[in-house]
Amino acid sequence: xxxxxxxxxxxxxxxxxxxxxxxxxxxxxxxxxxxxxxxxxxxxxxxxxxxxxxxxxxxxxxxxxxxxxxxxxxxxxxxxxxxxxxxxxxxxxxxxxxxxxxxxxxxxxxxxxxxxxxxxxxxxxxxxxxxxxxxxxxxxxxxxxxxxxxxxxxxxxxxxxxxxxxxxxxxxxxxxxxxxxxxxxxxxxxxxxxxxxxxxxxxxxxxxxxxxxxxxxxxxxxxxxxxxxxxxxxxxxxxxxxxxxxxxxxxxxxxxxxxxxxxxxxxxxxxxxxxxxxxxxxxxxxxxxxxxxxxxxxxxxxxxxxxxxxxxxxxxxxxxxxxxxxxxxxxxxxxxxxxxxxxxxxxxxxxxxxxxxxxxxxxxxxxxxxxxxxxxxxxxxxxxxxxxxxxxxxxxxxxxxxxxxxxxxxxxxxxxxxxxxxxxxxxxxxxxxxxxxxxxxxxxxxxxxxxxxxxxxxxxxxxxxxxxxxxxxxxxxxxxxxxxxxxxxxxxx
Amino acid sequence: xxxxxxxxxxxxxxxxxxxxxxxxxxxxxxxxxxxxxxxxxxxxxxxxxxxxxxxxxxxxxxxxxxxxxxxxxxxxxxxxxxxxxxxxxxxxxxxxxxxxxxxxxxxxxxxxxxxxxxxxxxxxxxxxxxxxxxxxxxxxxxxxxxxxxxxxxxxxxxxxxxxxxxxxxxxxxxxxxxxxxxxxxxxxxxxxxxxxxxxxxxxxxxxxxxxxxxxxxxxx
Numbered sequence: 001x002x003x004x005x006x007x008x009x010x011x012x013x014x015x016x017x018x019x020x021x022x023x024x025x026x027x028x029x030x031x032x033x034x035x036x037x038x039x040x041x042x043x044x045x046x047x048x049x050x051x052x053x054x055x056x057x058x059x060x061x062x063x064x065x066x067x068x069x070x071x072x073x074x075x076x077x078x079x080x081x082x083x084x085x086x087x088x089x090x091x092x093x094x095x096x097x098x099x100x101x102x103x104x105x106x107x108x109x110x111x112x113x114x115x116x117x118x119x120x121x122x123x124x125x126x127x128x129x130x131x132x133x134x135x136x137x138x139x140x141x142x143x144x145x146x147x148x149x150x151x152x153x154x155x156x157x158x159x160x161x162x163x164x165x166x167x168x169x170x171x172x173x174x175x176x177x178x179x180x181x182x183x184x185x186x187x188x189x190x191x192x193x194x195x196x197x198x199x200x201x202x203x204x205x206x207x208x209x210x211x212x213x214x215x216x217x218x219x220x221x222x223x224x225x226x227x228x229x230x231x232x233x234x235x236x237x238x239x240x241x242x243x244x245x246x247x248x249x250x251x252x253x254x255x256x257x258x259x260x261x262x263x264x265x266x267x268x269x270x271x272x273x274x275x276x277x278x279x280x281x282x283x284x285x286x287x288x289x290x291x292x293x294x295x296x297x298x299x300x301x302x303x304x305x306x307x308x309x310x311x312x313x314x315x316x317x318x319x320x321x322x323x324x325x326x327x328x329x330x331x332x333x334x335x336x337x338x339x340x341x342x343x344x345x346x347x348x349x350x351x352x353x354x355x356x357x358x359x360x361x362x363x364x365x366x367x368x369x370x371x372x373x374x375x376x377x378x379x380x381x382x383x384x385x386x387x388x389x390x391x392x393x394x395x396x397x398x399x400x401x402x403x404x405x406x407x408x409x410x411x412x413x414x415x416x417x418x419x420x421x422x423x424x425x426x427x428x429x430x431x432x433x434x435x436x437x438x439x440x441x442x443x444x445x446x447x448x449x450x451x452x453x454x455x456x457x458x459x460x461x462x463x464x465x466x467x468x469x470x471x472x473x474x475x476x477x478x479x480x481x482x483x484x485x486x487x488x489x490x491x492x493x
Numbered sequence: 494x495x496x497x498x499x500x501x502x503x504x505x506x507x508x509x510x511x512x513x514x515x516x517x518x519x520x521x522x523x524x525x526x527x528x529x530x531x532x533x534x535x536x537x538x539x540x541x542x543x544x545x546x547x548x549x550x551x552x553x554x555x556x557x558x559x560x561x562x563x564x565x566x567x568x569x570x571x572x573x574x575x576x577x578x579x580x581x582x583x584x585x586x587x588x589x590x591x592x593x594x595x596x597x598x599x600x601x602x603x604x605x606x607x608x609x610x611x612x613x614x615x616x617x618x619x620x621x622x623x624x625x626x627x628x629x630x631x632x633x634x635x636x637x638x639x640x641x642x643x644x645x646x647x648x649x650x651x652x653x654x655x656x657x658x659x660x661x662x663x664x665x666x667x668x669x670x671x672x673x674x675x676x677x678x679x680x681x682x683x684x685x686x687x688x689x690x691x692x693x694x695x696x697x698x699x700x701x702x703x704x705x706x707x708x709x710x711x712x713x
Binding site: 060061062064065068069070071074075076077079080135138139140141142144147168171172179184187188191192195196199203208209210211212213214215216217219220224228261264265268269272274275276277278279280281284287346349350353354355356358359425426427428429432433436437443 | 496497500501503504505507508509510511512514515516519520522523524526554555556557558559560561563565567568569570571572575576582583584585587588589590591592593594595596597598599600601602603625629630631632633634635636637638639
């Protein structure tokens, strides 16, 4: 009974002690409270599912007999389930949670329509669930990150349209005429996803392109989901939260639009690299390599912005959990871009093509760069949304460190193991069995890393549930509980 | 920079350019490719996957074999030719009849575009799918026991029962029968071979040298 009371108190807090200025923020928070919690809880559940499935998949790499009797858990099915629950389950929910919060707060006006947003989010998660059940059922399509059977696509599209429309309306309703970098990135990522998802579905499922072109479409889509959707949502979060947590403006903010446009221009062409020497025209992969190198421009610009800001207030990183996550996110951003850009060189590609190297870089990008930034953001959002303290800092520490250790183990396992595998596969005629033997230690490393990911996922889930279910203490009924972060976005734009 | 429509238009143009320039262009080009008459074989190549092999291809897709196997041979890099995975570069024309492309981009196991000309024994595949350890000890390919039916021998043993080595036998008085899915998958594997030449993809130098050596040996 008290639990129900606590949930009600979380959802409909009765707060006192407020200045006029805060009234508006509280109204905005109230209108997005339920949809945001839906996004955050769904993200957390999907993260737990993804890490458990990833754990199973990683065991199968060194012990192929594990759970082999169940047709729905064969490696060819758990691998796509892992990726899809990671991308569409965890990162989309978490990234959209950041988008909803950022656009509402930056816009300064509440558009309402909370029920509409919640329904769209629920529909999205229904679509993802249906897709994953479809894969288990044996209906998967042979396209990376588009393995969901055809029936899941319209559900996901409709749901995304709903979420996207809400975001657009919120942006339109903003009270400030000017807009902040975070808002551009969010809008652009929403437009992009609607565009690329439609194009990919039409060219792969609706009226399938001929043979080899399908791999081209697929590669274009996968690279763009990261480059035009997930990465932009992450940048949006960084541009907003760095000033908030560090208490300083983003250094060199005026170069943001330059970084924005150059990123989109180059990222949209940066796929196709892994198709080199395959059955497609050679110029396509060359174009991909050039575009990937072009990404050096926005990468350098944004790294300078983010790291200069972080280093100007370095001590905060030890005090604030969110800042620590953002710092980790920025470091992995650099590592990922370094691997992507220099990994696209012909020499490197000759070694790593078709190996697990790519999968390692992608996991570093998803679990590290995007994942850690979004997680840090959620730790920033939740206390403000509910006007409650996070239940336990040691749980957050546990999550941070286990996630980080998991990240290090998995990416070392896959990136160095993948390089080793590539050297043997592409550079020698060693038997496949010899390659597998050499990879054993890397496979075990990945499995141990996945265990750490699971621990982290459960710890963050416990934090989210904890803050919702905890009893509201007297201090938490005062709005003065949360020191409002300085508004530094507009001073810089 | 402050207006939504401006951002929308910019992003729309960028993504549209990338789509038109790469996907639309190449799609037109591949759309114009057609099967060609191979005079040596007396038929149009590439052929279509039909019958049990076509069903096997669906099983291949359903089980996600693409998570570990590619179906493409490269000449400019890698060791595909030296490994005997094919005789020439795979080109777009090889795939024009594929409604679902299974080209793939991860190789945990070997490339399969020519597996049907490397391993001709149907039984080998049926044993391999039941448990790859039977004929590829030490591999990390998973077994697919659910593609088989284990049943009691009534009277005489079935003709299509697997001839399993002692240690893989499920038990006394039992036999292992491949289901239709396992049989089709084996048919699909046997159908995977690129046994024709295309003008745009001449045989690799290594293959030519090898063929020349064989011809010389015969001549001597």
